[in-house]
Amino acid sequence: MTETTTSTPAERLHAIVEQGLCIGCGLCEAVAGSERVRVCKTTSGYEAPVVVGELDHATVDRIYATCPGTRIEGLPERLVESDTRSDNVWGPWRRIVRAWAADPQIRFEGSTGGVMTALGIYLLESKRVDFILQVRSHASEPSFGEACLSFSREDVLAATGSRYGPAAPLVAIDAALERDRPFAFFAKPCDVAALRNYAEQDPRVDALVKYCIVMVCGGFGTPQGTLDFYRRAGIDPDSVTALRYRGRGCPGPTRVETVDGAYEFHYIDYWGEDESTWSLPFRCKICPDGIGEAADLAAADTWIGGGPNRVDSETDPGTNAIVARTRAGEELLAAAAADGALEIEYDLVPDDLSVYQPHQVHKKYAVWARHQGLGDAGRIVPQTARLRIAELARELPAEANDYQRNGTRERIAAGKATLPTPEIWKP
Numbered sequence: 001m002t003e004t005t006t007s008t009p010a011e012r013l014h015a016i017v018e019q020g021l022c023i024g025c026g027l028c029e030a031v032a033g034s035e036r037v038r039v040c041k042t043t044s045g046y047e048a049p050v051v052v053g054e055l056d057h058a059t060v061d062r063i064y065a066t067c068p069g070t071r072i073e074g075l076p077e078r079l080v081e082s083d084t085r086s087d088n089v090w091g092p093w094r095r096i097v098r099a100w101a102a103d104p105q106i107r108f109e110g111s112t113g114g115v116m117t118a119l120g121i122y123l124l125e126s127k128r129v130d131f132i133l134q135v136r137s138h139a140s141e142p143s144f145g146e147a148c149l150s151f152s153r154e155d156v157l158a159a160t161g162s163r164y165g166p167a168a169p170l171v172a173i174d175a176a177l178e179r180d181r182p183f184a185f186f187a188k189p190c191d192v193a194a195l196r197n198y199a200e201q202d203p204r205v206d207a208l209v210k211y212c213i214v215m216v217c218g219g220f221g222t223p224q225g226t227l228d229f230y231r232r233a234g235i236d237p238d239s240v241t242a243l244r245y246r247g248r249g250c251p252g253p254t255r256v257e258t259v260d261g262a263y264e265f266h267y268i269d270y271w272g273e274d275e276s277t278w279s280l281p282f283r284c285k286i287c288p289d290g291i292g293e294a295a296d297l298a299a300a301d302t303w304i305g306g307g308p309n310r311v312d313s314e315t316d317p318g319t320n321a322i323v324a325r326t327r328a329g330e331e332l333l334a335a336a337a338a339d340g341a342l343e344i345e346y347d348l349v350p351d352d353l354s355v356y357q358p359h360q361v362h363k364k365y366a367v368w369a370r371h372q373g374l375g376d377a378g379r380i381v382p383q384t385a386r387l388r389i390a391e392l393a394r395e396l397p398a399e400a401n402d403y404q405r406n407g408t409r410e411r412i413a414a415g416k417a418t419l420p421t422p423e424i425w426k427p
């Protein structure tokens with residue numbers, strides 16, 4: 001199955017979902033208009049676009065040009081300065097630091113060291129932006145994130161913490177742009193890739209979005225993975241009223257509230273002991289940019305080896321690595337530290353990030369061959385640029401690339417990379 005011009009516009013849009021490339025960012029709803037496309041919870045459990053009105057090919061062409069399932073690019077060239085350094089794995093960077101939120105309460109509440117929350121509050125209180133477009137806990141789907149506009153310290157604090165379930169921040173992009181006021185976008189790397197693509201279609205994006213700040217992202221949890229976690233824990237999924245994945249320590253407890261009471265687990269109980277146990281959407285397995293190359297700043301964990309251990313995490317206060325990729329990001333980092341919003345411990349180099357994030361290094365090397373596997377199977381191959389994935393693959397022995405390429409083909413043949421045609425989920 002590939003993108004063909006003999007398909008109807010609706011079939012072409014749904015092919016992105018059926019081929020496992022949609023991460024449910026919400027942008028296609030903004031591109032097409034909510035009277036034609038709705039990004040919402042579907043029968044597969046994921047958020048995805050459903051065609052609800054007349055859709056034409058020209059609109060679907062615009063979606064293919066902006067969707068982060070079909071097009072992912074690195075930092076726009078205009079934001080790469082002559083003195084910006086570039087690492088083959090970690091991409092463009094101007095400064096990398098270990099840091100945490102200077103306010104101990106924010107550091108405690110945050111997923112890691114609370115730097116995204118601290119920066120959000122700093123951006124508002126220093127009047128650099130009027131609001132933040134970000135994701136908070138969903139009002140009615142406990143495992144999901146929900147787009148929100150944050151105007152105050154309280155709003156940003158209410159959005160603290162990683163949400164590992166589906167989240168569609170860009171369903172709110174038009175509401176944000178219509179305000180015609182400067183704002184910041186806090187999201188996952190793929191969401192920022194989508195917004196950078198959309199900037200080519202809507203000039204308001206570059207005029208109004210002053211900062212794009214992301215977390216480094218290894219992938220989100222599948223709806224099935226969350227159900228399996230509830231079952232392992234002996235919790236009836238229908239009884240769940242709230243889910244906090246992490247935060248309040250680093251990583252802090254995974255807290256499930258149900259109609260019968262609250263239960264706390266370790267982060268490892270949700271994700272498993274190591275990367276091989278993570279239940280990820282197919283799109284995340286072929287993600288060419290989990291490290292936020294298109295963002296001004298990217299914030300990460302600093303666990304050596306990529307994950308916490310049960311003993312150290314009892315007392316870990318949380319420390320982020322932050323990569324400043326643009327001049328704006330570098331300036332914000334320095335100003336937030338000088339004005340007491342962030343505590344910077346010391347500077348890092350890209351090799352330090354590889355120690356903290358071996359799974360990102362592994363994926364960055366593997367992903368070009370995985371994309372070849374998509375092509376072999378007649379699938380849509382995402383267009384990429386400025387991400388160096390072919391260059392990295394050339395550093396590997398041919399057998400290593402063949403292994404990744406064949407693995408992707410086999411995954412597709414086994415039906416592990418195919419989702420049903422999206423239909424609106426009805427409770």
Ligand SMILES: Cc1cc2nc3c(=O)[nH]c(=O)nc-3n(C[C@H](O)[C@H](O)[C@H](O)COP(=O)(O)OP(=O)(O)OC[C@H]3O[C@@H](n4cnc5c(N)ncnc54)[C@H](O)[C@@H]3O)c2cc1C
Nearest residue numbers: 110111112113114115116117135161163215217218300301
């Ligand atoms: C799906 C996912 C995968 C991740 N994978 C990795 C990884 O591989 N390596 C790594 O180092 N770190 C990873 N993280 C990031 C890590 O969990 C922390 O979020 C990051 O270190 C920032 O910490 P913080 O304390 O500054 O965040 P906080 O101060 O707690 O702020 C978190 C921010 O993230 C936003 N947010 C939360 N969930 C979502 C979401 N689903 N979509 C969009 N925005 C969201 C919130 O709105 C808030 O602005 C991942 C996070 C997520 C959500």
Ligand code: SF4
Nearest residue numbers: 022023025026028067
């Ligand atoms: S990834 Fe985003 S733009 Fe692409 S189909 Fe999914 S919701 Fe739409």
Ligand code: SF4
Nearest residue numbers: 190217218219284287
């Ligand atoms: S791994 Fe990539 S595609 Fe998956 S959620 Fe993270 S940034 Fe998006």
